[in-house]
Amino acid sequence: MSPVIQLLAAGRTFRQGEAEYAALLPATVTIARGQYVAVTGASGSGKSTLLNLVTGVDRASQGSVIVNGTALETLGEGALARFRGATVGIVFQFFELIPTLTALDNVILAMDLVGVVPAKGRRARALSLLAEVGLGDQAFRPPGRLSGGEQQRVAIARALANDPPLLVADEPTGNLDRANGDRVAALFDRCVAQGRTVVVATHERGGLDRYHRVLRIEDGQLAEVGA
Numbered sequence: 001m002s003p004v005i006q007l008l009a010a011g012r013t014f015r016q017g018e019a020e021y022a023a024l025l026p027a028t029v030t031i032a033r034g035q036y037v038a039v040t041g042a043s044g045s046g047k048s049t050l051l052n053l054v055t056g057v058d059r060a061s062q063g064s065v066i067v068n069g070t071a072l073e074t075l076g077e078g079a080l081a082r083f084r085g086a087t088v089g090i091v092f093q094f095f096e097l098i099p100t101l102t103a104l105d106n107v108i109l110a111m112d113l114v115g116v117v118p119a120k121g122r123r124a125r126a127l128s129l130l131a132e133v134g135l136g137d138q139a140f141r142p143p144g145r146l147s148g149g150e151q152q153r154v155a156i157a158r159a160l161a162n163d164p165p166l167l168v169a170d171e172p173t174g175n176l177d178r179a180n181g182d183r184v185a186a187l188f189d190r191c192v193a194q195g196r197t198v199v200v201a202t203h204e205r206g207g208l209d210r211y212h213r214v215l216r217i218e219d220g221q222l223a224e225v226g227a
């Protein structure tokens with residue numbers, strides 16, 4: 001089942017020499033199961049910082065990040081890594097695919113690293129996910145022989161490899177032209193239709209109609225903009 005995500009006065013500060021710098025001021029927000037949420041804000045406003053707390057990639061400096069009732073700050077590194085592997089799929093602006101592997105092997109590797117999909121089913125599942133994102137005939141190409149839009153679709157297939165209930169994407173269309181961006185966004189729409197919770201950071205001010213909720217960050221301050 002999709003997770004409920006709660007931030008309770010969760011913030012993140014970074015040390016800059018002698019000074020402390022708040023990348024995310026203490027924020028309280030609940031994201032319900034199956035919600036489709038946009039996080040908007042200018043470059044440097046704190047979107048990635050917020051996403052990193054929600055995914056357990058980074059830890060809050062204060063407050064609590066609770067996913068399905070588990071406060072992530074209570075988990076040790078091993079337990080946090082298992083949480084990420086089983087619960088979260090992440091898509092990055094610049095795809096972050098491994099250039100020396102084929103599209104297929106990039107998706108299989110995500111399953112190998114986490115180990116929740118039985119080994120003998122991984123190849124077939126990866127092929128099926130690539131077909132689902134419209135890349136059935138490109139599975140054996142390395143990322144360098146795919147367009148940006150195709151690489152991002154490989155990255156989405158990889159993010160879905162372990163069937164995570166939560167999908168988090170950091171500016172996933174920021175590097176794509178309109179047509180490819182629309183195609184990628186349509187795949188996220190489908191993930192929501194499948195019952196996943198999907199959180200997307202975007203600096204765009206338009207095209208927000210598809211989301212259930214829009215959160216906005218300005219200089220580290222999170223606010224709800226609209227539903």
Ligand SMILES: Nc1ncnc2c1ncn2[C@@H]1O[C@H](COP(=O)(O)OP(=O)(O)OP(=O)(O)O)[C@@H](O)[C@H]1O
Binds near residue numbers: 043
């Ligand atoms: N590891 C870090 N150490 C120090 N400062 C950091 C670190 N990560 C982020 N910051 C700072 O925190 C602020 C918020 O950064 P963040 O990456 O969250 O912004 P963003 O809204 O995602 O920006 P962009 O849209 O450009 O990705 C920025 O001023 C950034 O320089």
